[in-house]
Amino acid sequence: xxxxxxxxxxxxxxxxxxxGNQNTLGPASHDERSISHLFWIMFGAxxxxxxxxxxLLFLGWARRERPNLPGGRGERAATGVVxxxxxxxxxxxxxxxxxxxxxxxxxxxxxxxxxxxxxxRVIGHQWWWEVRYGGSNVVTANEIHIPVRTDVTAIxxxxxVIHSFWVPELNRKVDMNPGSQNRxxxxxxxxxxxxGQCAEFCGLQHAHMAVEVIAQPKAEFQRWLAQNAKPAARDxxxxxxxxxxxxxxxxxxxxxxxxxxxxxxxxxxxxxxxTKPNTPENLREWIRDPQHVKPGNRMPNLPLTNAQFDALxxxxxxxx
Amino acid sequence: xxxxxxxxxxxxxxxxxxxWAERPGVLGWLTTVDHKKIGLLYFWTTxxxxxxxxxxxxxMRTQLATANEDVVGPETxxxxxxxxxxxxxFFFIIPMTTGAFGNYxxxxxxxxxxxxxPRLNALSYWIFLGAGxxxxxxxxxxxxxxxxxxxxxxxxxxxxxxxxxxxxxxxGLIFNSVATTLGALNLTVTIFKLRxxxxxxxxxxxxCFAMLATSLALIFALPALTxxxxxxxxxxxxxxxFFDTAYGGDPLLWQHLFWIFAHPEVYIIVLPAFGIATSIxxxxxxxxxxxxxxxxxxxxLVAFIGFGVWAHHMFATGLTSTTxxxxxxASMMxxxxxxxxxxxxxxxxxxxxxxxxxxxxxxxxxxxxFVIGGLSGIMFAAIPFDQATTDTYFVVAHFHFIxxxxxxxxxxxxxxxxxxxxxxxxxxxxxxxxxFWLTFVGTTLTFFPMHIVGLLGMTxxxxxxxxxxxxxxxxxxxxxxxxxxxxxxxxxxxNVVRSYRRGLPVGRDPFHGGTLEWTTTSPPPPxxxxxxxxxxxxxxxxxxxxxxxxxxxxxxxxxxLDEAHETPESTVNDAVPSAIAEMPPESPxxxxxxxxxxxxxxxxxxxxxxxxGLAFMLTLLAAAGWNAHEPEEGxx
Numbered sequence: 009x010x011x012x013x014x015x016x017x018x019x020x021x022x023x024x025x026x027x028g029n030q031n032t033l034g035p036a037s038h039d040e041r042s043i044s045h046l047f048w049i050m051f052g053a054x055x056x057x058x059x060x061x062x063x064l065l066f067l068g069w070a071r072r073e074r075p076n077l078p079g080g081r082g083e084r085a086a087t088g089v090v091x092x093x094x095x096x097x098x099x100x101x102x103x104x105x106x107x108x109x110x111x112x113x114x115x116x117x118x119x120x121x122x123x124x125x126x127x128x129r130v131i132g133h134q135w136w137w138e139v140r141y142g143g144s145n146v147v148t149a150n151e152i153h154i155p156v157r158t159d160v161t162a163i164x165x166x167x168x169v170i171h172s173f174w175v176p177e178l179n180r181k182v183d184m185n186p187g188s189q190n191r192x193x194x195x196x197x198x199x200x201x202x203x204g205q206c207a208e209f210c211g212l213q214h215a216h217m218a219v220e221v222i223a224q225p226k227a228e229f230q231r232w233l234a235q236n237a238k239p240a241a242r243d244x245x246x247x248x249x250x251x252x253x254x255x256x257x258x259x260x261x262x263x264x265x266x267x268x269x270x271x272x273x274x275x276x277x278x279x280x281x282x283t284k285p286n287t288p289e290n291l292r293e294w295i296r297d298p299q300h301v302k303p304g305n306r307m308p309n310l311p312l313t314n315a316q317f318d319a320l321x322x323x324x325x326x327x328x
Numbered sequence: 329x330x331x332x333x334x335x336x337x338x339x340x341x342x343x344x345x346x347x348w349a350e351r352p353g354v355l356g357w358l359t360t361v362d363h364k365k366i367g368l369l370y371f372w373t374t375x376x377x378x379x380x381x382x383x384x385x386x387x388m389r390t391q392l393a394t395a396n397e398d399v400v401g402p403e404t405x406x407x408x409x410x411x412x413x414x415x416x417x418f419f420f421i422i423p424m425t426t427g428a429f430g431n432y433x434x435x436x437x438x439x440x441x442x443x444x445x446p447r448l449n450a451l452s453y454w455i456f457l458g459a460g461x462x463x464x465x466x467x468x469x470x471x472x473x474x475x476x477x478x479x480x481x482x483x484x485x486x487x488x489x490x491x492x493x494x495x496x497x498x499x500g501l502i503f504n505s506v507a508t509t510l511g512a513l514n515l516t517v518t519i520f521k522l523r524x525x526x527x528x529x530x531x532x533x534x535x536c537f538a539m540l541a542t543s544l545a546l547i548f549a550l551p552a553l554t555x556x557x558x559x560x561x562x563x564x565x566x567x568x569x570f571f572d573t574a575y576g577g578d579p580l581l582w583q584h585l586f587w588i589f590a591h592p593e594v595y596i597i598v599l600p601a602f603g604i605a606t607s608i609x610x611x612x613x614x615x616x617x618x619x620x621x622x623x624x625x626x627x628x629l630v631a632f633i634g635f636g637v638w639a640h641h642m643f644a645t646g647l648t649s650t651t652x653x654x655x656x657x658a659s660m661m662x663x664x665x666x667x668x669x670x671x672x673x674x675x676x677x678x679x680x681x682x683x684x685x686x687x688x689x690x691x692x693x694x695x696x697x698f699v700i701g702g703l704s705g706i707m708f709a710a711i712p713f714d715q716a717t718t719d720t721y722f723v724v725a726h727f728h729f730i731x732x733x734x735x736x737x738x739x740x741x742x743x744x745x746x747x748x749x750x751x752x753x754x755x756x757x758x759x760x761x762x763x764f765w766l767t768f769v770g771t772t773l774t775f776f777p778m779h780i781v782g783l784l785g786m787t788x789x790x791x792x793x794x795x796x797x798x799x800x801x802x803x804x805x806x807x808x809x810x811x812x813x814x815x816x817x818x819x820x821x822x823n824v825v826r827s828y829r830r831g832l833p834v835g836r837d838p839f840h841g842g843t844l845e846w847t848t849t850s851p852p853p854p855x856x857x858x859x860x861x862x863x864x865x866x867x868x869x870x871x872x873x874x875x876x877x878x879x880x881x882x883x884x885x886x887x888x889l890d891e892a893h894e895t896p897e898s899t900v901n902d903a904v905p906s907a908i909a910e911m912p913p914e915s916p917x918x919x920x921x922x923x924x925x926x927x928x929x930x931x932x933x934x935x936x937x938x939x940x941g942l943a944f945m946l947t948l949l950a951a952a953g954w955n956a957h958e959p960e961e962g963x964x
Binding site: 030031032033040042043046047050054057058061062064065067068069071072073074082083086087089090091093094095098099102103105106109110111113114117118134168169170172174176180181182183185186187188190203205206207208209210211212213214215216303304 | 401402403406475476480482483488489573574578579580613618619622644645646649652653656657660661663664667668669670671672674675676677678679680681682683684692695696699700703704706707709710711712713715716717718719720782783784785787788789790791792793797798
């Protein structure tokens with residue numbers, strides 16, 4: 009009892025009080041709210057159950073080495089407790105939990121079946137996310153912009169190994185399997201940036217495969233979409249020669265899509281799937297020595313001069 | 329006993345000593361077929377693997393102690409993470425429970441003189457050792473398995489993982505399955521056929537029920553893993569397309585087959601622990617287990633229902649909701665046999681007069697951890713919650729409470745409990761209590777905060793993480809806990825080694841245990857029992873008239889079987905003696921067969937298929953030698 013009594017509030021405090029923006033129990037959508045309700049109900053019941061066990065164990069401890077305490081040798085009564093608490097009560101509780109969670113809640117967090125106002129396709133790559141918008145040529149990476157308080161269907165799959173798409177404050181997770189698609193509702197009730205992370209082990213840089221969902225007011229979202237549909241303003245021979253074999257910058261000769269599309273790179277908040285904030289210093293560090301920043305990632309270290317790296321960085325910073 | 333015994337007793341004992349004598353020294357250990365010596369070989373070998381898995385865990389915890397730490401790089405981390413899981417499951421817990429505890433204790437508990445197939449028993453140990461060395465040799469070339477113990481494809485395919493890492497994994501597990509299957513078959517037949525006269529099912533110790541359930545589950549679960557690994561190797565080495573969507577294959581096939589094995593596996597891991605709990609509790613509560621038949625059925629039932637829940641590891645893969653609901657229901661169902669056992673243990677403690685010596689302390693810790701792990705386990709049967717928290721540290725917390733708290737804690741208690749039986753000496757009780765508190769606090773600090781970081785969004789299998797996500801403090805506590813836990817385990821090892829040399833000598837039955845192993849000397853003689861005991865209850869050592877009768881039988885020579893290397897067989901249900909089984913003597917062939925198989929697997933690994941074929945031919949030749957050298961029995 010002491011342990012349960014001590015731990016339960018601590019536990020609750022820890023979960024409510026802090027955490028970054030990747031908290032399963034900090035819901036920003038209807039779906040995630042019903043999941044965290046489900047957790048708190050199960051957690052409450054678990055505390056009670058654990059308390060009963062601790063009490064029984066404590067009673068056993070109290071009886072140690074004291075053969076004359078009353079209540080011993082009552083085999084029939086003890087068997088009755090086993091059947092009551094060990095068979096009957098669990099069956100009632102489990103059936104209730106099953107009906108509530110696996111028939112009702114599961115239904116309320118089901119993926120949308122019909123059309124939603126916005127559809128994004130998210131494609132997992134080792135170790136970044138490709139994001140495409142239905143009905144437009146917008147392609148971005150590691151950042152999913154959505155309009156706030158609007159149903160958005162995410163259709164997810166992978167280009168290589170299995171990844172799992174998970175933005176904890178918005179919804180449950182769903183795997184990205186080769187050769188098939190899974191769907192999930194993405195909806196945010198408040199504007200903000202919601203962090204997510206690949207949840208299925210996908211190799212060396214599984215730890216640095218994060219994604220951000222940015223929920224914006226509708227008008228702002230529309231402006232963002234229109235801006236990102238535009239091709240790049242200018243071309244760079246240096247970029248085409250050194251980066252164009254993997255990256256696309258729409259409107260320039262670089263149009264290979266092995267790595268992330270960089271057409272509007274400068275508008276993004278982070279580098280290398282949220283490995284670093286997108287600052288001038290981080291950008292230079294990254295293009296100069298990507299294998300140091302994110303060991304094992306697919307971007308090679310290029311044999312360029314400092315001046316050339318700087319020119320590349322300036323070009324990338326111009327891609328707004 | 330032999331000192332004061334009358335002449336006929338002395339003569340029988342001398343005969344038995346002669347008939348059951350084995351070669352002394354190192355050669356004796358290589359050729360032994362004695363289940364106790366094989367059990368000890370298993371015990372020390374698995375302890376070494378346990379230490380290796382523990383060091384891997386500590387390295388990972390050190391890397392994760394703070395954000396953006398740089399103790400090991402991602403490649404090394406992935407190898408450590410994979411080998412930690414593979415080692416703890418395949419090279420520690422299963423061989424420790426079935427190989428060491430099962431092997432040593434089952435024949436003693438059922439009143440037999442050995443396992444049903446003593447040479448097969450030796451073979452399973454040597455193959456297990458070969459497989460373990462095979463798997464660990466991968467570290468020498470820094471190509472240990474690195475795709476996680478679950479080894480999902482396509483990540484584990486050659487395209488994404490081109491070294492030998494995954495080949496070590498797949499071939500090593502196929503190899504090890506042979507050993508595990510042989511051991512499980514042997515335990516099953518032993519329990520079915522070699523029980524002492526009168527030990528009908530309702531009188532068989534619950535430990536043996538647990539070992540039976542474990543063995544049956546292993547026999548049925550392992551083929552799925554073996555098939556999966558064979559598919560994987562065919563695809564990796566010979567270009568088959570089992571998991572290739574472009575050719576009509578499916579990566580989910582790997583997951584289904586893997587979890588068809590790996591969920592029953594969870595029960596395979598914890599059932600022996602339940603068996604140990606049901607051995608320790610009645611002894612120290614000084615009261616027989618209550619609800620005995622319910623507990624026996626619960627043990628078998630858990631192994632059975634455990635086969636119907638595998639897809640709850642795949643709730644996020646996008647299976648249809650009808651499928652999910654079926655598996656969720658089965659996952660809820662599997663809870664009930666466990667609640668039965670928990671309350672049966674607790675109520676037995678409560679109606680007895682418990683004595684909280686170290687073994688019972690570990691069982692108390694086990695019950696608390698098992699309940700925590702069980703409660704978080706129920707949460708995963710709630711599909712939406714599972715889909716939110718699967719692949720996070722919440723899962724890591726859950727299954728470590730089960731695998732470490734619920735499976736290893738009883739093992740630690742069991743080590744103390746049977747230490748006097750195996751060595752004839754008593755462990756140091758005070759040091760044992762200290763080791764309990766260290767491991768208890770260490771386990772709690774290591775694994776409990778993982779629930780919280782998991783809910784705060786920390787995913788599994790990451791080699792590092794960033795500041796600012798609220799995970800730092802919990803991770804640091806976990807790492808500190810890991811070191812405390814290691815100190816506790818080290819204390820246990822120290823206690824065992826020191827008490828083995830300096831412990832106070834004990835008699836046959838220091839704890840007044842109820843089962844048959846306590847009726848014989850400590851350590852037991854090679855033939856286990858001078859006279860095969862006759863059983864009339866589930867706690868035969870508490871039936872004093874029966875044990876007095878054993879002594880009179882020894883004088884008369886009833887059921888002594890001292891003329892040849894023999895043990896009685898009995899009928900499956902009621903254990904009525906039905907025949908006398910001749911037992912094979914020690915033999916060099918098991919270790920030779922295992923050596924040829926080990927060579928063959930190394931050749932398969934390096935793609936020398938013709939040579940591997942030749943090595944397997946050698947295996948067949950050795951097997952022929954095994955059969956050709958059947959000596960005449962009973963010559964004495």
